[in-house]
Amino acid sequence: MSQxxxxxxxxxxxxxxxxxxxxxxNASDPAIYAEADADYEAWWAxxxxxxxWFEPFGAVCEFEAPNAKWFLGGKLNAAYxxxxxxxxxxxxxxxxxxxxxxxxxxxVTYGELKDEVSRLGNALKQLGVQKGDRVCIYLxxxxxxxxxxxxxxxxxxxxxxxxxxxSAESLQERTNDAEAKVIITAxxxxxxxxxxxxxxxxxxxxxxxxxxxxxxxxxxxxxxxxIPTGSFYHAWSELVASQATDCxxxxxxxxxxxxxxxxxxxxxxxxxxVHTTGGYLTQTYATTKLTFxxxxxxxxxxxxxxxxxxxHSYITYGPLANGGTVLMYEGAPDTPNKDRFWRxxxxxxATILYxxxxxxxxxxxxxEHFPADCDLSSLRLLGSVGEPINPxxxxxxxxxxxxxxxxxxxxxxxxxxxxxxxxxLPGITANKPGSATHPFPGIAISILDEQGEGPVVTGxxxxxxxxxxxxxxxxWPSMTRGIYNDPERFQATYWSKFPxxxxxxxxxAVDDDGFLWLLGRVDDIMLVAxxxxxxxxxxxxxxxxxxxxxxxxxxxxxxxKGQAIAAFVILKSEVTETPALVDExxxxxxxxxxxxxxxxxxxxxxxxxxTRSGKIMRRLLRDIAEGRALxxxxxxxxxxxVATLKLQYEEKEG
Ligand code: WT7
Numbered sequence: 109m110s111q112x113x114x115x116x117x118x119x120x121x122x123x124x125x126x127x128x129x130x131x132x133x134n135a136s137d138p139a140i141y142a143e144a145d146a147d148y149e150a151w152w153a154x155x156x157x158x159x160x161w162f163e164p165f166g167a168v169c170e171f172e173a174p175n176a177k178w179f180l181g182g183k184l185n186a187a188y189x190x191x192x193x194x195x196x197x198x199x200x201x202x203x204x205x206x207x208x209x210x211x212x213x214x215x216v217t218y219g220e221l222k223d224e225v226s227r228l229g230n231a232l233k234q235l236g237v238q239k240g241d242r243v244c245i246y247l248x249x250x251x252x253x254x255x256x257x258x259x260x261x262x263x264x265x266x267x268x269x270x271x272x273x274x275s276a277e278s279l280q281e282r283t284n285d286a287e288a289k290v291i292i293t294a295x296x297x298x299x300x301x302x303x304x305x306x307x308x309x310x311x312x313x314x315x316x317x318x319x320x321x322x323x324x325x326x327x328x329x330x331x332x333x334x335i336p337t338g339s340f341y342h343a344w345s346e347l348v349a350s351q352a353t354d355c356x357x358x359x360x361x362x363x364x365x366x367x368x369x370x371x372x373x374x375x376x377x378x379x380x381x382v383h384t385t386g387g388y389l390t391q392t393y394a395t396t397k398l399t400f401x402x403x404x405x406x407x408x409x410x411x412x413x414x415x416x417x418x419x420h421s422y423i424t425y426g427p428l429a430n431g432g433t434v435l436m437y438e439g440a441p442d443t444p445n446k447d448r449f450w451r452x453x454x455x456x457x458a459t460i461l462y463x464x465x466x467x468x469x470x471x472x473x474x475x476e477h478f479p480a481d482c483d484l485s486s487l488r489l490l491g492s493v494g495e496p497i498n499p500x501x502x503x504x505x506x507x508x509x510x511x512x513x514x515x516x517x518x519x520x521x522x523x524x525x526x527x528x529x530x531x532x533l534p535g536i537t538a539n540k541p542g543s544a545t546h547p548f549p550g551i552a553i554s555i556l557d558e559q560g561e562g563p564v565v566t567g568x569x570x571x572x573x574x575x576x577x578x579x580x581x582x583x584w585p586s587m588t589r590g591i592y593n594d595p596e597r598f599q600a601t602y603w604s605k606f607p608x609x610x611x612x613x614x615x616x617a618v619d620d621d622g623f624l625w626l627l628g629r630v631d632d633i634m635l636v637a638x639x640x641x642x643x644x645x646x647x648x649x650x651x652x653x654x655x656x657x658x659x660x661x662x663x664x665x666x667x668x669k670g671q672a673i674a675a676f677v678i679l680k681s682e683v684t685e686t687p688a689l690v691d692e693x694x695x696x697x698x699x700x701x702x703x704x705x706x707x708x709x710x711x712x713x714x715x716x717x718x719t720r721s722g723k724i725m726r727r728l729l730r731d732i733a734e735g736r737a738l739x740x741x742x743x744x745x746x747x748x749x750v751a752t753l754k755l756q757y758e759e760k761e762g
Pocket of ligand 1: 416417493496497518524613614626628629
């Protein structure tokens with residue numbers, strides 16, 4: 109097969125799991141891969157049976173691309189599985205440890221969680237929410253956020269969580285697309301010492317027009333904005349005060365919708381990704397147990413917001429379905445100081461940390477003395493998600509956060525996949541820094557070229573490394589069941605490039621040992637003088653240079669080469685910029701990857717344009733490098749960043 113994307117970066121350090129970790133691991137026998145492969149339906153059915161079903165399922169899976177059904181005919185309730193069965197066995201066990209940005213702390217036990225969720229469930233019913241309705245949740249990271257999700261699940265309504273950093277327009281668009289009956293919000297939430305005025309933003313969205321919304325429930329969190337009177341806005345506290353703590357869990361069909369979550373593609377309106385109940389809960393449950401090796405006494409700190417899929421699957425559903433304890437934090441990592449995450453871990457004795465490479469690189473930039481000054485000895489496992497983790501960041505994470513003793517799980521998955529798809533298992537896999545390693549047991553992946561040729565067969569001893577498009581071969585329980593109200597777009601986006609197979613949109617390479625290396629979104633692949641080069645590889649080589657803190661790379665049009673490589677680079681704070689240093693960094697990339705990857709343009713800058721979930725918006729960097737007017741900047745976390753960059757660029761180009 110031809111190689112649509114070249115993988116030029118080589119990384120061969122190896123980190124096998126430590127014997128004492130293996131001895132206690134939930135999964136330590138490599139035979140589970142073969143077992144799951146031999147009969148993947150039986151493998152997943154075994155996990156599904158660890159959940160509580162009101163009525164057992166019959167057939168395990170029915171699949172005709174793009175439509176899948178899992179655990180047919182089974183009846184269950186996600187809230188029952190995440191709360192009631194633990195509240196009955198162990199009511200005083202802490203489910204959620206929460207710290208607000210100002211420093212307030214709450215512990216919510218499974219018993220309390222059951223009561224609170226039941227009261228809110230009854231309140232939603234009182235507002236007219238019925239099984240099958242949608243409820244929009246626009247809350248800060250407070251315990252009431254997972255409570256609201258679970259209250260919806262309890263009464264059979266689907267939730268759609270909108271990240272608290274989104275604007276009125278984004279909230280309005282998502283609320284209307286989901287046809288939500290109720291919005292649950294708060295007066296505000298704390299972020300960098302200030303209150304984000306969520307109620308005010310909700311009012312703005314409502315006044316622009318949310319025709320399906322009948323009521324708004326307002327939690328009092330920040331206490332700085334009056335709740336309007338009348339029958340449309342309701343104070344959470346008043347609404348739940350009179351409700352009973354008895355609210356039966358609605359028996360849901362395995363295929364009933366659990367939630368819609370919007371993902372913003374690089375173009376077009378956001379896609380409402382639909383997940384259903386039985387399959388989603390099965391795979392989030394199983395992956396939490398195996399990938400994170402979750403045990404009853406673990407304290408699991410996932411730094412994502414519940415507004416993203418990571419907060420759905422690995423704060424709410426996966427850990428709570430396991431009866432685990434999660435640590436949740438409301439605010440920013442640098443408030444009041446740049447050691448906030450490490451102080452949280454120290455204070456609450458977190459044992460597992462799950463965060464993103466962009467955060468890790470930021471911590472590297474801030475300096476290792478922040479974690480070094482804190483007691484991180486409670487940690488036993490680290491996780492990464494969101495983008496490929498460059499080996500440099502992997503090694504730093506391993507050394508300065510894990511103190512060399514914590515395995516790292518680099519988990520590749522998507523909003524659409526619902527749960528981990530490619531990841532090490534910490535008691536089995538020998539890690540190579542930067543590789544997400546192997547598909548989770550039961551998952552089958554192919555690497556195909558533009559013509560759909562493949563799969564690539566490699567193994568120990570084969571000489572070449574192959575790369576191409578990441579394709580998922582067979583159905584998996586937590587796969588999305590579609591884009592809400594848009595089956596054509598679902599088919600076109602994921603199922604038409606390689607008919608009958610799921611196209612993830614990512615590039616991937618496999619090395620001689622069969623390890624997978626994610627190469628980023630295929631839209632981020634450059635074509636330089638006939639070579640396909642992944643922006644992520646050049647970025648990884650850039651940050652490998654000791655003076656570089658962060659980098660973003662794009663291909664800009666070039667008369668001769670098709671595309672030329674433009675690199676936007678943030679230097680470490682202690683480094684002084686000189687032309688010699690710029691040359692040296694370019695040379696470093698050429699040495700790491702090859703002369704073909706040497707950046708043509710280098711811009712030193714102070715910040716990079718990122719979305720609120722931390723993804724670099726390369727589209728805008730291309731606009732800058734090609735001297736165009738900036739495209740849509742509304743999804744940026746900080747729109748002023750690109751404006752500054754553009755000015756800098758124009759000055760430099762004269
Ligand atoms: C895209 C999905 C999955 C939850 C957070 C993001 C990239 C995610 C990894 C990883 C390399 C990764 C992919 C994927 N991605 N995790 N471990 N290694 N790339 O969810 O917003 O739906 O984004 O994030 O490009 O397709 P999302």
